[in-house]
Amino acid sequence: MERKRWHLLALATVVLAALLFAACGDDDDEEPAADEPAVEVEQYPADTTPGKIQEAGEITIGVKYDVPPFGLNNPQTGEVEGFDVDLGKYIADRLGVDAEFREATSDNRIPLLVDGTIDLILSTMTITEERDLEIDFSEPYYVANGDVLVPGDSDIATLDDLNGQRVCTALGSTYADTIKKEAPDADLRLVDLYSECFDQVQTGSVDAVSTDNVILTGMVIQDDTLELLGLDYTTEPYGIGLPDGDTEMKGFVDEAVAEFIDSGAWQETYDEWVGQHLSEEQQQGPPDVTLEEALKLFPLEK
């Protein structure tokens, strides 16, 4: 009897070890595919951040993993995909390096950038003055609007109706503050991930989700019993998060964003991820605000 148990234990250990090895083995196959046509690559001096990234041959970009259509770790393919991801790949191509994506949530993206774990934030991040104190922003690359998502049979129709209701948004997002101001009596649920809001509005654990319309559109694509109110109550220009005071990096990224927009790559990417899911009148063009104007939309308090 005693001996049989030892055999079982040994077997369990072997199985576990085998599983671990199998899991590790999978990672090796995930080399980023370099199928994009080569663009002209400018070499940057070795003492600048873009130069250092070129030397390392890899740029690490923090994106959302649960926010289709901007950043989604697609469970079917195992690849990260979306608008932010494509812009990230575009920037990597301009440096001639591989793009390595890491999950960056609303709450942890700035610490990840500040401690150097990631080189850029491309994580549906609204430009605000408060965030600008810690990091730098690129010129806006997308303009989202604040909206509210409710189940199809909900009575909520205005911002005011959110008072007394359970409203979900992400910790560390601009909406945590906005909702406190717009609907002070709402029962605010602050979670780490928008996918948790999605889950909760589906199961009825919350009455509404409020955040950028593009994020909410992604939820409607997944579940068409949900409904957008179309309130557009805030304007949220997205910027790429850069290390504070790194002028060379900012110069390079701003140039890349401008070219992304001017070359028509922006429109292509927009159509692929966002545009095709929207009606004609909901379509929008590239951002028409500058970084300076964007910062004024979310000024520092006090």
Added chain:
Amino acid sequence: MSELWEVLTEHLPEFSSGLWVTVRLVAIAFVIAMVVGTLVAAMRIAPNRWLNRAGGIYVETFRNVPLLVLLIIAFSGFPRAGVSVSQWVAGMACLGLYTAAYIAEALRSGVFAVGKGQVEAALSLGLTYPRTMRRIILPQAFRTVIPALGSLIIAMIKNSAIVGGSLVALPDLLKKTREVQADTAQPDEVYFWGAVGFLLMTVTVTLVFRYLESRFSIRR
């Protein structure tokens, strides 16, 4: 240094509301854990095979499933099955029932620490089995496990942070601390005060249990 105080004075309402949520959560979960834990321990040592097994299944289920998974089942799984569960019920029930499994095991070990001879003596003196348990065994078992219970409650206070960090998103001390951090972008100062909040609770429990130990434990 002045910044450290400024963060506390300016955000005291957030910190204290978070602390209060955690205190209530832990207090109610503790009551659930003690009641359920004692019942399960009694089942596991009862002279009945089926009760033993039922108790065993409880302990193995709740001890072998991560607390986070319990919370997801309660707050996402149950609503999907048509049973709506509130934030508080999910948080208290999961934390309480999870800790109950550990408390049951601690109590059981305490009972086993009381010599079998005492049970035999009590029974042969004519005490019924429940009476033997209540008057002879459990009082001794409880004092043996006082230090273990203290550790379990401290673990529960710390585990309570998982309730706020999970999708349940109860606005507990850690969640409020993170909210303040998202507002102020001063992680060093903000998390310092969050840690102080947790220390206030764990140190209080430590002191209470130190007193209980000196008051009730068996001197050796």
